[in-house]
Amino acid sequence: ETGVTQTPRHLVMGMTNKKSLKCEQHLGHNAMYWYKQSAKKPLELMFVYSLEERVENNSVPSRFSPECPNSSHLFLHLHTLQPEDSALYLCASSQAGSAGYTFGSGTRLTVV
Amino acid sequence: EDQVTQSPEALRLQEGESSSLNCSYTVSGLRGLFWYRQDPGKGPEFLFTLYSAGEEKEKERLKATLTKKESFLHITAPKPEDSATYLCAVRAGGGADGLTFGKGTHLIIQP
Numbered sequence: 138e139t140g141v142t143q144t145p146r147h148l149v150m151g152m153t154n155k156k157s158l159k160c161e162q163h164l165g166h167n168a169m170y171w172y173k174q175s176a177k178k179p180l181e182l183m184f185v186y187s188l189e190e191r192v193e194n195n196s197v198p199s200r201f202s203p204e205c206p207n208s209s210h211l212f213l214h215l216h217t218l219q220p221e222d223s224a225l226y227l228c229a230s231s232q233a234g235s236a237g238y239t240f241g242s243g244t245r246l247t248v249v
Numbered sequence: 250e251d252q253v254t255q256s257p258e259a260l261r262l263q264e265g266e267s268s269s270l271n272c273s274y275t276v277s278g279l280r281g282l283f284w285y286r287q288d289p290g291k292g293p294e295f296l297f298t299l300y301s302a303g304e305e306k307e308k309e310r311l312k313a314t315l316t317k318k319e320s321f322l323h324i325t326a327p328k329p330e331d332s333a334t335y336l337c338a339v340r341a342g343g344g345a346d347g348l349t350f351g352k353g354t355h356l357i358i359q360p
């Protein structure tokens with residue numbers, strides 16, 4: 138496989154569930170990112186793992202928890218989400234400090 | 250705070266009708282301005298990176314330009330397959346290695 142792969146593509150979960158989103162990159166990049174895309178809003182940066190260092194957006198609620206076990210894999214653990222968390226969650230990778238991200242196709246999350 | 254504003258929000262053109270999309274930005278120390286294309290149900294696809302005022306880049310019917318305050322994405326003689334949402338983003342000089350995005354321009358090219 139090549140590029141950035143996200144699973145699952147679609148996820149429906151209740152507010153009391155716990156689930157995880159997975160992202161894998163096969164590009165040899167050393168930085169990975171989680172973005173949230175909601176209707177009528179810009180892409181919102183949630184988390185950055187760059188050169189094994191994590192940088193957070195302090196406005197992201199604690200019900201979202203990232204994990205980056207190595208430079209090729211990234212997870213987003215979800216628990217006790219709210220309906221307003223329904224959105225497209227995009228993973229991206231890059232060479233830290235260089236041009237352009239490569240995005241995955243995203244996970245469409247619906248919280249019911 | 251870094252800001253990116255794209256206009257118009259939506260644009261409908263006839264096939265072959267050329268036009269331009271605008272991206273205005275305010276950022277502390279620009280380290281790159283990026284254009285992406287996003288199709289429905291997919292992640293953004295990288296188009297261009299511009300680094301300094303006066304720089305231009307071209308790809309097929311698309312041409313991106315950059316000034317100190319804004320960037321334009323010019324679309325020449327568009328085809329229906331150019332229909333998509335076009336996103337602009339900037340990388341700032343300091344802080345986390347992340348991009349700040351605009352809301353995008355939804356472009357529809359009618360046959």
